Amino acid sequence: MERLNDEGQWIVLMGFMVCVGIFFLALIITQSTVVGQTTSEAVLEFPKTEIQDTRSEIIDIAKDWETYTTAKRTNLMDDLKVISMARKNAVVECSITPGAVNDSYYSYTRIIIHYNNGVTEYDETFLLSQPLSQPIP
Numbered sequence: 019m020e021r022l023n024d025e026g027q028w029i030v031l032m033g034f035m036v037c038v039g040i041f042f043l044a045l046i047i048t049q050s051t052v053v054g055q056t057t058s059e060a061v062l063e064f065p066k067t068e069i070q071d072t073r074s075e076i077i078d079i080a081k082d083w084e085t086y087t088t089a090k091r092t093n094l095m096d097d098l099k100v101i102s103m104a105r106k107n108a109v110v111e112c113s114i115t116p117g118a119v120n121d122s123y124y125s126y127t128r129i130i131i132h133y134n135n136g137v138t139e140y141d142e143t144f145l146l147s148q149p150l151s152q153p154i155p
Contacts, residue, residue, distance in 0.1 A: 063137050063138070064138055065106070065108070065133075065135055065138055068106050068108065068133075068135075069133055069140055072098075072102060072106075072108075072110055072131070072133060073131060073142070075098065076098070076112050076114070076129060076131060077129070077146060079094050079098075079114070080114045080116075080127050080129055080146055081146070081148070083114050083116050083127065084116050095112065098110060098112070099111075102133075106135065107135055107136070108133055108134060108135035108136075109132075109133075109134045109135075110131070110132070110133055111131075111132040112129065112130060112131050112132070113128075113129070113130040114127060114128075114129055115127065115128040115129075118145070119145060123149060124147045124148065124149055125147075125148050125149075126145040126146065126147050126148075127145065127146045127147075127148065128143065128144075128145055129142075129143070129144055129145075129146055130142070130143045131143075
């Protein structure tokens with residue numbers, strides 16, 4: 019009986035395995051670019067500079083908060099909301115409470131900021147310190 023020559027079957031089988039491996043690698047590479055694209059879009063959509071600008075303006079307002087009249091305070095807060103909505107399409111709410119915390123050398127103003135542009139929501143609460151003119155003994 020003549021011996022069977024099955025070397026051609028091994029060549030076809032190895033070719034099939036290489037094709038399947040290349041297919042899976044192509045699938046993985048395609049998915050990694052999609053994941054990378056969505057990650058970079060999320061980073062680009064985060065309004066870091068807008069939040070920093072808004073925070074800076076609120077701090078500047080809070081430093082002189084006690085020197086303003088009630089009407090001036092209301093106008094400043096309304097202007098901040100309107101400008102944020104018009105320029106950045108963001109809802110900004112803030113609360114400034116002077117003298118929220120006191121110690122012997124500093125008076126702390128509590129500032130609460132809420133920023134929402136429909137994609138990103140940011141909330142922050144912090145204390146702004148201002149030295150007292152006359153330290154408490």
